[in-house]
Amino acid sequence: MYIVCSDLEGVFTPEIWISVASHTGISELKLTTRDISDYNVLMKRRLEILRNNNLSLHLIQHVISSLKPLPGAAAFIAWLRQRAQLVVVSDTFVEFASPLMEKLGHPTLFCNHLTVDHLGNITDYNLRQENGKMRVVESLQNLNYKVIAVGDSYNDISMIRQADTGILFKPPKKVTDDNSDLPVVHSYDELKDFILEFIDNGSL
Template sequence: MKLVCLDLEGVLIPEIWLGLAERTGIEELKVTTRDNPDYDNLMCHRLAVLKKHNLGMKALNQVVAKMSPLEGAVELIERLRPRFQIVILSDTFYELAMPLMAGLGWPTLLCHRLTFSDDAVTGYVLRQVDPKFHAVDAFKKINLPVIAAGDSYNDISMLQHADVGILFRPPKALVENYPELTVATNHEELGDKIECFGSSL
């Protein structure tokens, strides 16, 4: 059996924080892992913005409630499921992402947790440092071939450590900085590449 590890936001669902930025008009929330490779710095920035504007889980949940999978994402999962085990490796949070899993057919999701005081988001708890890399590493140690796909800086260690790493609709800088990684520009192409590489593993 072969494993496909997929990033969540930007690959299967829209960026949650961009959705909050669009809903509230707060430009400071438009920064994502595609822009800032330092995840702790990025999350501290986001939490400070939430506090500054008195936004809590209610506002985040309202954004998530209006979201649906990206066009082509459900078809990709359905296409791959008969041939691969699928695991979602994400730097999002269970409290935000779980309502969206039903629309994807409930794939396995490994991510982080938020902490709260009433409605206020007070912090976050990482599952572990560099969790995507360590998940792929653990899968490989039990002799599971891994194909991984992601779109941001926080996916690079996972993509480089997988047997095959695929950048999905990446920003230009990622393509230039990591030319060894293959690129897919849509879900159909991503499915084609996964199936092609999977047949040779």
């Protein structure tokens, strides 16, 4: 039994915070886990910027609703779900991801959630659990699944290393330089080949 655990942003969708930065003109919101590998440091900084600029959840959701999945993402997911189970494992928040998940055909999503006050301001964020991506893989392996993990950035590395097999999808050079032992693909076609090879080999 195979299951694919894939990251969301950078694999199936654009980086949500980069889009919010472009829309609002606040360039510091462009920082992602590609720049600051400590997620808690990054999120605290983002919430501070939102607060200082009076940016509500509603405004951010408005920006996100205009985003499209990466070209070919929805077709790839449809292809994949005929061959294996898929769980999208993300560090984003339910409140941000929903409009994009609709455009991807509603795959299962494991992610975090926000705390929002009665005025619609984001006051805090809640991690489902620490090291959540890796723990999802570990838990599925305990259910006797063979896990294939896919991601593009630093926050995916522990998930990829925990999986039965894992791969980087279009990562920035910095990430591949720091993890030169991990395989890399640059297109959905290459990713299909990687997944099929694992499944067809009857793997491990």
